[in-house]
Amino acid sequence: xxxxxxxxxxxxxxxxRKLDIAAVRAMLADNARYQxxxxxxxxxxxxxxxxxxxERQYELxxxxxxxxxxxxxxxxxxxxxxxxxxxxxKDGRETTTNVVGVFDLDxxxxxxxxxxxxxxxxxxxxxxxxxxxMRSIMCA
Numbered sequence: 052x053x054x055x056x057x058x059x060x061x062x063x064x065x066x067x068r069k070l071d072i073a074a075v076r077a078m079l080a081d082n083a084r085y086q087x088x089x090x091x092x093x094x095x096x097x098x099x100x101x102x103x104x105x106e107r108q109y110e111l112x113x114x115x116x117x118x119x120x121x122x123x124x125x126x127x128x129x130x131x132x133x134x135x136x137x138x139x140x141k142d143g144r145e146t147t148t149n150v151v152g153v154f155d156l157d158x159x160x161x162x163x164x165x166x167x168x169x170x171x172x173x174x175x176x177x178x179x180x181x182x183x184x185m186r187s188i189m190c191a
Contacts, residue, residue, distance in 0.1 A: 052160035055122055058129040061154075061162065062117040070109045072102050080161040089168050101165075112137040117150075129154045135169075 061078050064071060079098040086094045087104065095104045114137065121132040131152040138145050148169050155164040 052156065052158075054124045054127060054129050054154075054156050054160070057156060057160050057162075058122070058131060058152075058154050059119065062119065062131070062133075062152075065115040065117055068113045070105060072106060075105060076102050078162055080157050080159075080163045083161070083163050083165065085165045087167055089166050111140060112146075113140050114138055127156045127158075129156070 057078070061075075064074055064078075076098055079101055081098050082096075083098050083101055084094050084096055085101040085104065086092055087108070095101045116136045117131075118134045118136070119131055120134060121130075123130045131150075131154070133150045133152060134147060135150050136145055136147045151168040153164075153166045153168075154162055157163045
């Protein structure tokens with residue numbers, strides 16, 4: 052298993068207008084966990100719940116370009132430092148934010164844990180909304 056290649060491939064799935072949920076699901080362990088923004092968003096438990104959350108997110112924006120600045124691997128854990136740019140479906144506006152994503156893989160190379168750290172207030176400001184509105188979007 053090449054952990055770095057796995058995560059690069061996974062993130063490349065999001066560079067699209069129509070998310071290939073079957074391809075995403077295939078890269079997740081059945082018992083995977085995902086927290087879209089630590090610490091405010093709830094943890095999604097299980098691959099199906101994660102896919103549901105990602106489908107919900109793709110109702111808000113129409114692709115997410117994940118520009119990886121740095122990537123590091125320690126055992127089965129992969130750290131990414133990225134700049135993500137998403138186009139909002141409602142008005143076509145783009146938001147850009149710095150993200151640290153942390154992924155843990157199982158022996159088969161499937162994602163068992165995925166955590167994202169980014170500044171929700173920065174994105175809220177780009178969207179012209181306050182922190183309460185941003186929290187309601189991320190905690191849906």
